[in-house]
Amino acid sequence: MAHIVVFGNEKGGSGKTTAAIHVAVALAREGRKVGAIDLDVRQRSFSRHLENRAEWCAKTGKDLPSPELLKFNSNNGLEDAVQAFSELLASAAPRFEFLVIDTPGADTPLSRAGHAAADTLVTPLNDSFVDFDLLARIDPTTFEIKGPSVYSDFVWDCRKRRLMAKKPALDWVVMRNRVASTEARNKKRLGEAIGTLAQRIGFRPTKGFGERVIFRELFPMGLTMLDLPQPGRSVSLSMSTLAARQEVRELVHALGLPQPAREPVALAG
Numbered sequence: 001m002a003h004i005v006v007f008g009n010e011k012g013g014s015g016k017t018t019a020a021i022h023v024a025v026a027l028a029r030e031g032r033k034v035g036a037i038d039l040d041v042r043q044r045s046f047s048r049h050l051e052n053r054a055e056w057c058a059k060t061g062k063d064l065p066s067p068e069l070l071k072f073n074s075n076n077g078l079e080d081a082v083q084a085f086s087e088l089l090a091s092a093a094p095r096f097e098f099l100v101i102d103t104p105g106a107d108t109p110l111s112r113a114g115h116a117a118a119d120t121l122v123t124p125l126n127d128s129f130v131d132f133d134l135l136a137r138i139d140p141t142t143f144e145i146k147g148p149s150v151y152s153d154f155v156w157d158c159r160k161r162r163l164m165a166k167k168p169a170l171d172w173v174v175m176r177n178r179v180a181s182t183e184a185r186n187k188k189r190l191g192e193a194i195g196t197l198a199q200r201i202g203f204r205p206t207k208g209f210g211e212r213v214i215f216r217e218l219f220p221m222g223l224t225m226l227d228l229p230q231p232g233r234s235v236s237l238s239m240s241t242l243a244a245r246q247e248v249r250e251l252v253h254a255l256g257l258p259q260p261a262r263e264p265v266a267l268a269g
Helices: 014-028 045-060 078-092 109-117 149-166 185-201 213-219 239-255
Strands: 003-007 034-038 069-070 098-102 120-126 136-138 145-148 172-178 204-207
Touching: 003 014, 003 109, 014 034, 014 045, 014 098, 014 120, 014 239, 034 045, 034 078, 045 069, 078 109, 078 149, 078 172, 109 149, 120 149, 136 185, 149 185, 172 185, 172 239, 185 204, 204 239, 213 239
Parallel strands: 003 098, 003 120, 034 069, 034 098, 120 172, 172 204
Antiparallel strands: 136 145
16 A cells, blocks of 8 residues: 655745655655655646656656656546545555655645645745744744644644544654755754754654755756756756755655565575
């Protein structure tokens, strides 16, 4: 049965799709069977990245490891779309080792359905108190946490539903994106707030991706940092590119996703 990895945050522009495509491709490159589902039925950035990847492979003759893009009918209203997604999950889960799901940067019925299905929830967070406000409310003078905010409450509800359904506990990972390379008071305060909140409401903080143009440059080809270098492309393996690739590997490692079962070793008689 597939392990379901959901990338979610109610705020747009946090880096959900970039993280989702890189984790999905990283798993595919490990030889794992990966399905990809895009719940952002309006923008479809996750789908478009994978479609660009398929077109790139067809035109260049490359055979890059890729997740399989799984689609469902989202054109007949929200209620029918949620039902179609649920049916897709039920049929896909036995066929894949992982299902990687990208959600919209808004509270929608499809986003809620995706979060409810998550075994691992990854929440990218820009290095800003504006983004952090969705997780917790901060005292403006002491910067102490006053209490969880709307998105944290939403995830808590998802956790309760999983427990009621007697499913394993949700593993929630918050990845801190676009962290400034220079030390600053805001950076330190935010890091302390994330650490405190992680202990209070139970998520695992981890390092995310830096602010790098290379991530956006690869979208038209459907490539990821793990696919570089590609012959005939202007993207070179600069120090920044190598650092970005290492960030991807560190994220995949930090998620601690299930490893393939090993065949038992026969003992000599």
